[in-house]
Amino acid sequence: EVQLVESGGALVQPGGSLRLSCAASGFTFSNHWMHWVRQGPGKGLVWVSRIDADGSSTDYADSVKGRFTISRDNARTTLYLQMNSLRVEDTAVYYCARERVGMPDYWGQGTQVTVSS
Amino acid sequence: DIQMTQSPSTLSASVGDRVPITCRASQNISTWLAWHQQKPGKAPKLLIYKASTLETGVPSRFSGSGSGTEFTLTISSLQPDDFATYYCQQYNSYLYTFGQGTKVEIK
Numbered sequence: 001e002v003q004l005v006e007s008g009g010a011l012v013q014p015g016g017s018l019r020l021s022c023a024a025s026g027f028t029f030s031n032h033w034m035h036w037v038r039q040g041p042g043k044g045l046v047w048v049s050r051i052d053a054d055g056s057s058t059d060y061a062d063s064v065k066g067r068f069t070i071s072r073d074n075a076r077t078t079l080y081l082q083m084n085s086l087r088v089e090d091t092a093v094y095y096c097a098r099e100r101v102g103m104p105d106y107w108g109q110g111t112q113v114t115v116s117s
Numbered sequence: 118d119i120q121m122t123q124s125p126s127t128l129s130a131s132v133g134d135r136v137p138i139t140c141r142a143s144q145n146i147s148t149w150l151a152w153h154q155q156k157p158g159k160a161p162k163l164l165i166y167k168a169s170t171l172e173t174g175v176p177s178r179f180s181g182s183g184s185g186t187e188f189t190l191t192i193s194s195l196q197p198d199d200f201a202t203y204y205c206q207q208y209n210s211y212l213y214t215f216g217q218g219t220k221v222e223i224k
Contacts, residue, residue, distance in 0.1 A: 035213070045153075045161065045204055047213040059211055095160060103151045103208040105172070107160040 002026040002106045004096050009111030016086050016115070022079040022096030022108055029077040030054070033099040036070060036081050038092035039110070046092075049081065050099070064090075086115045119143055119207050123216035129224040136192040138219045140205035145185050149209040152181055152190045155218075156201045164203075165190065195221070 008020040022034070036048040049060045049070040058070050069082040079096050091114050097104035120143035130136050140150065148168035153161040163172045165181040168188055178193045192199055200223055205216040 037213070044217045045206070045215040047215075050211060061212070101166075102149065103163075103166050103206070104153075104161075104213070105163050105166070107162070109160050 002098065004098065004106060004108035006094065006096055006108045006111035009094065009113045011114045011116065012086055013117050014086060014088055014115055017082070017084045018086065018113060020081040020083065020094055020096075020111055020113070022081075024077045024079065024096075024098070027098070029072075030074040034070075034072060034079045035097045035099060035104055036079075037095045037097055037104070037107075038090075038113075039095070040089075040092045043092075045095075048094070051079070083113070086113075088115050091115050118212055119146060119210055119214050121205055121207055121214050121216040123203075123205055123219050125219060126217065127220045127222060129222050130195050131224045132195055132197060134195045134224075136195050136199075136221060138190045138203055138205075138221075140183075140188040140190070140216050142186045142188075142207055142209075146207045146209035148184045149207055150181075150183070150188050151206045151208060152179075153204045153206060154199075154201045155204065161204065192221075 003025045005023045035050045051058045051070045055072045067085045071080045093110040095110045096108045098106045122141045124139050150168045152165040155161045169181045180191050182189050202218045202220045
């Protein structure tokens with residue numbers, strides 16, 4: 001069974017940093033591109049970042065470019081999102097998602113990030 | 118970026134009703150469209166991909182149609198478990214974009 005379990009969400013002050021993790025199991029992690037998608041309070045889904053299967057290629061939404069870094073450890077089957085210079089508008093539930101034939105097919109349960117003073 | 122627009126934003130329906138949800142893309146995305154279901158406090162769940170292909174394990178009362186810029190998700194006979202929010206999502210571009218969601222409520 002495919003499982004994606006996010007962790008690392010917390011309450012942080014504006015300007016602070018946080019690292020999210022997504023532990024994957026039930027599939028060959030190193031064969032799949034992975035994504036982060038976020039959902040602000042009462043809002044819709046917004047794509048954040050993606051990484052290719054071996055970690056050599058990454059892409060970011062303009063809103064997080066230069067502040068967030070996606071990475072992965074295929075030996076630990078874990079995806080990461082390093083978030084720096086956090087802003088109030090980054091407040092959201094962050095989901096990791098597995099990509100299959102170009103689209104997200106499995107999602108984690110999400111981890112809450114709250115940026116507030 | 119490709120903009121996705123869903124209608125309606127909210128829909129009130131009864132068990133057994135046929136429910137159509139429309140999604141429009143701001144440019145041609147061929148059939149690179151997925152539909153996801155989300156229940157409160159839960160992760161999204163993939164229902165349909167490539168506009169009309171049912172994901173394994175998804176009930177056959179769900180169906181998808183369309184290509185280019187106009188798409189429809191149809192629930193043929195609404196069941197109690199189907200009250201949720203539905204999102205369309207384009208993957209023609211790696212910059213995934215989602216519709217704003219359609220909340221299906223009990224009438």
